[in-house]
Amino acid sequence: xxxxxxxxxxxxxxxxxxxxxxxxxxxxxxxxxxxxxxxxxxxxxxxxxxxxxxxxxxxxxxxxxxxxxxxxxxxxxxxxxxxxxxxxxxxxxxxxxxxxxxxxxxxxxxxxxxxxxxxxxxxxxxxxxxxxxxxxxxxxxxxxxxxxxxxxxxxxxxxxxxxxxxxxxxxxxxxxxxxxxxx
Numbered sequence: 001x002x003x004x005x006x007x008x009x010x011x012x013x014x015x016x017x018x019x020x021x022x023x024x025x026x027x028x029x030x031x032x033x034x035x036x037x038x039x040x041x042x043x044x045x046x047x048x049x050x051x052x053x054x055x056x057x058x059x060x061x062x063x064x065x066x067x068x069x070x071x072x073x074x075x076x077x078x079x080x081x082x083x084x085x086x087x088x089x090x091x092x093x094x095x096x097x098x099x100x101x102x103x104x105x106x107x108x109x110x111x112x113x114x115x116x117x118x119x120x121x122x123x124x125x126x127x128x129x130x131x132x133x134x135x136x137x138x139x140x141x142x143x144x145x146x147x148x149x150x151x152x153x154x155x156x157x158x159x160x161x162x163x164x165x166x167x168x169x170x171x172x173x174x175x176x177x178x179x180x181x182x183x
Contacts, residue, residue, distance in 0.1 A: 009133050020126040030122060 023030065048060045092098040093105060115124065139146055 009137075013130065013133060016126055016129055020122060023122050 022028075023033075045060050045062075051057070052059050089098070089101060089105075093102045096102075119127070
């Protein structure tokens with residue numbers, strides 16, 4: 001719904017574009033920037049606290065930084081559940097139980113590898129933001145055209161699948177069954 005507020009969306013796009021250009025032209029990385037900003041912040045707070053002690057002034061106001069045991073347990077349970085799901089799926093893939101999931105994961109990893117080889121993280125983040133902010137607006141504007149072409153493409157893919165299945169997959173299945181009968 002952010003794309004419905006044009007000024008806000010354009011502001012976000014322009015600010016991120018400016019940040020991306022600055023990072024690309026300077027050769028500075030996001031990690032080094034965050035590290036330097038945190039170093040500066042900690043240095044200022046340290047000097048403020050030391051000078052306050054010398055000058056009998058109040059120390060810098062800091063919020064209470066504390067994680068309750070309940071919050072940590074909830075986060076741990078949430079992370080544990082998701083990690084266990086991933087490990088279970090990984091076990092199914094490794095044991096050959098779920099071929100469809102294997103091909104899906106392999107496809108996504110291949111896609112990530114290809115995209116990662118073509119771009120760096122900052123450019124990928126900026127491009128992803130542009131896509132997230134523009135594609136929904138374009139879809140809303142041209143919804144009828146996109147839907148009709150999507151349905152047409154889906155039907156064509158079904159026809160290609162039927163041809164592929166009849167030509168190659170059925171032959172392969174017959175070959176496997178003949179091999180099993182012979183052994």
